[in-house]
């Protein structure tokens with residue numbers, strides 16, 4: 001049994017973890033336990049009670065409530081806050097009943113006075129060691145209820161002292177920087193107010209007591225499957241308890257729950273491990289891969305024309321690039337921005353999704369056929385959510401953009417955002433891109449989104465206009481989901497000026513993510529490593545471009561991209577014969593190792609966040625084959641480089657490392673390690689093979 005009921009409540013058990021909760025004597029739903037799975041049912045502690053509370057400290061301050069609603073004397077961060085039609089802003093929940101199945105638990109509550117019903121949904125991902133939580137609220141009354149905060153979950157690590165919070169922060173061109181800080185007393189708020197997941201913070205978190213490292217130690221971790229405004233509230237309370245709440249951002253949020261309607265939150269996921277940050281990441285990697293639209297497929301090596309041509313796209317120019325790309329072993333040729341009507345620069349064309357008649361006088365088909373004749377598949381870039389004021393679409397429908405009528409429409413990159421909360425806008429986009437995909441043999445689409453929101457107005461909204469934040473994201477999912485269902489063979493890439501939309505929900509639509517517009521290899525090392533905290537290499541598209549050409553060896557640039565989904569993005573027409581030969585060699589090599597990189601277990605051996613010498617390893621699930629990458633950026637000489645201690649090997653099996661003398665036991669490679677004498681800006685890649 002994965003979910004058990006006892007007289008104390010419910011115990012949710014995954015392969016290695018357990019999470020216990022119960023209604024305590026005072027009627028609060030509280031967490032009893034979260035950590036290693038214990039042998040016996042009666043090993044799990046009884047629900048805590050709020051003993052000894054005083055007039056300044058109610059039960060809300062003292063209890064690890066599973067889903068605290070704002071009610072009574074509660075000053076800690078609640079998950080739920082609503083206003084009833086009579087102005088009452090206090091929600092008193094009473095437990096009604098539980099529904100238990102093999103891997104789901106539903107706990108039903110209602111407000112003691114108002115006809116508001118709340119269900120907490122738990123789903124166990126048993127083999128993945130993850131718990132998924134979401135919440136739905138139903139208005140069973142006759143008057144509307146305004147929802148002001150409806151988070152997906154609150155998680156409580158055990159109350160044992162202070163915790164460190166690991167999270168990812170950054171900005172455009174510098175995403176996924178790992179931060180690991182002790183939580184201060186009070187509330188730490190991480191969020192997006194940008195309409196997308198954002199480059200600036202990502203909803204992934206990990207908590208530890210300061211003793212965890214990559215390989216060992218207890219880590220409580222999680223993330224949110226949502227591609228819009230989100231909030232993470234990490235609170236250390238006055239009584240030294242730590243809790244993390246995750247959900248749709250309540251900033252500028254309101255949702256009018258009309259009679260008979262139900263609002264359901266996105267899912268939050270969390271897990272526990274005693275295998276350190278590395279094991280936490282591998283847990284998420286496995287889960288993400290298992291739920292991708294084409295998770296069992298290895299990704300093709302693509303060429304993307306953006307950095308080579310910018311908007312200067314033409315049939316002849318693209319055909320020339322395609323010819324070189326094919327000769328190097330590239331498998332998929334992607335035309336980026338600039339192919340559609342009037343798109344000479346970024347100030348026109350977005351919204352008019354037909355091939356530019358000057359650049360492509362006979363449409364896209366001749367280029368597509370040419371690419372296919374070269375043995376490659378064809379892919380294309382689109383930016384569905386955007387419109388340039390200089391476009392036929394905007395001239396016809398100026399009312400379709402997000403705006404406040406009395407305010408200027410602030411453009412960014414000369415573009416405005418279509419209001420995808422509107423079903424007419426969604427339907428229009430579905431029609432446009434359905435036709436594009438139906439009329440052309442397109443196997444790959446890069447869906448881009450190149451600005452953040454301003455003036456978040458929804459003129460003539462049929463409902464509460466602040467629902468925009470959520471309905472927009474639901475609109476993106478509807479358009480994307482419809483296109484994906486109609487064209488199931490297409491592989492999609494999520495891009496938002498790089499890694500601005502990377503989350504578990506978009507990865508139900510997209511197969512991979514464009515991690516950053518920063519393609520300079522030494523900077524990428526850190527960006528890619530940060531990304532790996534939550535996401536597997538299988539979804540990490542990484543191009544070799546001309547950034548750093550002349551300073552950083554091409555081989556180094558290849559090795560960085562080969563630790564994800566290898567792609568090319570340089571101007572191949574300017575590459576010398578030597579450069580092309582190097583590229584062809586590493587493309588061929590990558591084809592041999594890509595199954596290990598994309599589907600294997602990933603180990604961060606030496607962190608690029610910590611220093612100038614870093615290493616990353618991937619092992620197949622059987623622990624027979626692996627690959628290790630090492631990179632030295634810049635260190636003064638003389639320098640003694642640390643040994644690279646491998647991970648994930650079978651201790652008493654024997655392994656050889658290609659290019660390194662000697663067969664050694666897994667234990668020797670893991671304990672003593674491998675020494676690589678790299679000079680500045682040198683890198684290495686070695687395959688690992690089990691011999692017995």
Ligand code: DGJ
Nearest residue numbers: 306336337495497498517
């Ligand atoms: C931003 C993307 O991240 C780039 O790769 C490229 O597609 C440009 N947009 C095109 O406008």
